[in-house]
Structures are given as structure tokens and as C-alpha cells.
Amino acid sequence: MNQGVVLAKEGNHGKLTLPVPAPYKGEWHSIRFSEIPKNAEFGTISFYREHGHYYMAVPYKYETPPYIHKHTGKKTGIDVNVSHFNDAEGEHYFLHKGNNGAVNLGRVYENIKHQQQILARKLEENGQIAGKRSKSYQKARIKLQKLYERAHRMQDDAMHRYTTHLVREYDAICIEDLDVKGMLMSHVASKGVHRALFGRFRSYLEYKCKSAGVKLVIANRFYPSTQRCAACGNVKKDDEKITLSGNKKHCTKHNEYVCYNKKCPNYNKVVDRDMNAMMNLTF
Structure with a gap:
């Protein structure tokens, strides 16, 4: 052709x-x-x-010149969450709120939800599903597809920017080996996990680290980064564990980590759970 x-x-x-x-x-x-x-x-x-x-x-x-990584002597761990990522520089809400000049997808998601409702109404005529061939239905369907494509491209661009920044700023990076397929099976967090692009984040980071010569460490899937105290190494067990609803025994929130080891320098202090997990991954 x-x-x-x-x-x-x-x-x-x-x-x-x-x-x-x-x-x-x-x-x-x-x-x-x-x-x-x-x-x-x-x-x-x-x-x-x-x-x-x-x-x-x-x-x-055409051939592009190879990228030469400038050694910075810095290392970081990355704790990935549905709403944000945590690294040595702090929290990055690049997928939803927008941070460091990145995009904001909140309005796009709202438009997608609104267009889905419009498409559902056009699909039904007199209580029956008979609108698939109408011109108005096809226009609404194409508009919804364009919104999905826009969200996908914005997410992909944000992910590329973030992973490139990590490779340029750090000589060693540690991430968790998450069970993404298992998380997608949950009806509670499946949509958030899909939008957070955990799998794409790892694949992008792997090939960029390999190309730049940056050391990438994959922590074991069962490593208790969330339950382990970064200051003393104490690991929470049984009813002391932090869940998605927090800790009922001590009435703490899901994003709070409190170490009850009296020998710990952070004894009885409220620490951000995600930052604590990131420090555990920083080797």
C-alpha cells in the first residue's frame, strides 16, 4: 500500500x-x-x-545517540498507591491532582462519567435496548471513546515523565513486586488500580533503568514494607496490623503508622504510613 x-x-x-x-x-x-x-x-x-x-x-x-547517565550517588524507594506515589522527594499526585507541572485527570474522569450516562440514556428507547444504530448513539459513543483515549494519553505522558525523572535523579531504585492481577480482581480497588497504572510503571522503569545503567531492585512481594517500622525494624502482626480501614485496636487511620516499641525513637509518634513504607524500601 x-x-x-x-x-x-x-x-x-x-x-x-x-x-x-x-x-x-x-x-x-x-x-x-x-x-x-x-x-x-x-x-x-x-x-x-x-x-x-x-x-x-x-x-x-535513524539512530539516536545513547543516553549517558550522570551518577548522582542518590538512591530511593518507591511506595506506590492508588492515589499517589511516594519517593525520597515526597508525594507525587501526578495521576489525579497534578503535581510538578503534570496533568490533572480529575476533570477528564468527570467528563467520562457524564458521557457514560448520556450513552446509557441513548441506548434505551421506550424501556428497550434499541438505540445502537441511531446516529445520536454513535456520536455519543465516539465522543466517549475520544475521552478514554485522551485520559490514556495523559496518563501515559505523566508516567513517562515520572519514570524518566527517577532514572535521571537516582543511581539505585527499589520498588515492590505487586500482585497487580490479584488487585484487579477486587471490586473495591480495581478501578483505582487500573487508573494508577502499576504494571505500566514497572515496565517503563525496568527498560529505562536497563538502558541508563541504573540499578533497579524488586522487593519481595511478601516484604512487610507497610507493617515494618523504618526506625527500629519492629513488624506489626495480628491485631496490630494496619489495614485499609486502619487499626481498630488503637483507633488509628489507614494512613497512620504508630510504633509501640518503647525502645524505638518514634515510640507512640504518628508517622505517615506511605513515607514509612518508602523508607523501608530505601536500602
């Missing part, structure tokens, strides 16, 4: 020109690129349709 395709360069304002087939007469209109094509060799051009629009993917073949 790419035979005879001409990639117009800067002289033609970055347009794609296709030759006119023999059976047809007249000229074809050029297709304008969103960016001026790179001055490099390109592979097979792929055309596809998505959300009612046609797109074209042009793979370029």
Missing part, C-alpha cells in the same frame, strides 16, 4: 502526496501532516481508522 507514496519535505509544507491511479482522472488532494516529516529513511506506512478518523503511522529509521 505504500508503493508510490511520496513524503513531501519542508518545501511542500509537510504534506503526503499519493499518485493518481490509472483508472481515475483528476488530482488527489495532499494530506497535511501534524508535524513536518523528519529528514530520514522511513519504513512501511500504516493507515488505520480509529474513533471515526483516519490516521497514518510513519516509522522512521
